[in-house]
Amino acid sequence: MLAALLRSHDGVITLAQARSAGLSHGAVQRRVRSGHWVRYARGVYFVDDRPFTDAARIRAAVWSYGPRAAGSGLTAAWWHGLTRFAPDEVEMTIPRDSNGRRRDGCRPRRRDLAKADLTEIRGMWVTNLALTVVEASARRGGGARLLDWALQNGVDLSALWAAHLRHTGRYGSPRSRLLLQAADSGARSAAERLLHTLLRGARLRGWQANYRVGGYRVDVAFPDARVAIEVDGFAFHSGAEEFQIDRVRQNDIVVQKWQVLRFTWLDLTEYPERVIAVIRAAISA
Structure with missing residues (x-):
């Protein structure tokens, strides 16, 4: 019983568990004194015959x-x-x-x-x-x-x-x-607002929100550089149908000789410096 307990508990055991497995307080102390058990904290021990x-x-x-x-x-x-x-x-x-x-x-x-x-x-x-x-x-x-x-x-x-x-x-x-x-349902709009904040903070000029490119409105556009930016919320919102629609839309915009950049909520929140660097590179190309 003791061996099974130690295997399932990563070699860690409490005094109460040892007592329930049939060991007396003295038996626990003898194991500690011999170096077989190492005291981690009061009433918690590690059996030092395996990796910690x-x-x-x-x-x-x-x-x-x-x-x-x-x-x-x-x-x-x-x-x-x-x-x-x-x-x-x-x-x-x-x-x-x-x-x-x-x-x-x-x-x-x-x-x-x-x-x-x-x-x-x-x-x-x-x-x-x-x-x-x-x-x-x-x-x-x-x-x-x-x-x-x-x-x-x-x-x-x-x-x-x-x-x-x-x-x-x-x-x-x-x-x-x-x-x-x-x-929640406002994921996409929240991502758009965050992108606007990043663009202002980076002092990038010449962009417009909800800009029309052909028959579509893109989230952010740099018309002079012909760079369109699309932002997504959380991936869990995206189903197969939405994925297909987005790709058809993106292909149509590219055919009109625009470069399309896509960023997710994760990009905007976790890697904002990288987002700005990619945008700078695109508009200066």
Whole structure:
């Protein structure tokens, strides 16, 4: 039973788990003294016969704040499999009445979560999928990319709004609200407004919004350079029919000897310098 527990828990075990597996407190201490078990924090140990992986590091950090701690933010996103790389700093949510202090590599956030906001994955509590997407999207390293991916893969936008509204006072709440609003029905118009802001900030001149090119209106045009810019909202809004219509439209504009640049919400929010550099290169060519 003990070996199976250690395998499923990445080599990390708590004192309470060891006791439930039949070990006495003295037996645990003998393992620590022999060097077979390494004490990570009070009541949390790692069996030093295997690599200390990212999963082990995160599990030990969360468990070190007690049985009611839950991974949250980018930590929960990685645990859910939403992100590729584990965060360097482990974020966890702990109840308001907890006594745990912040330690190196850990960022505890005090907040009482309802059971509906939690899920257990591989024996560790983390925030549920909806709340995880909402919170991790507001963190550096998450952003619009994570939100868009989740929406494309079946996460319901109304569930994300519900999770956000249950926790409006949390860290990152204002940014989450803006992202959700952009992902809603106004995604395209929000992206257009953001592009206008970037163009003004870069002091680019000679552009016009909603400019007519042949039988179409393009989002932004530089008429002198014959450069048309089209912006998209979140990818989850785009179906096969919309994709086909956009390509026919773009081909017709190109035939009229215009260069067409396309940018997404992700481009505008995550890579604004690159967007401006591409536009500068196009209008000066």
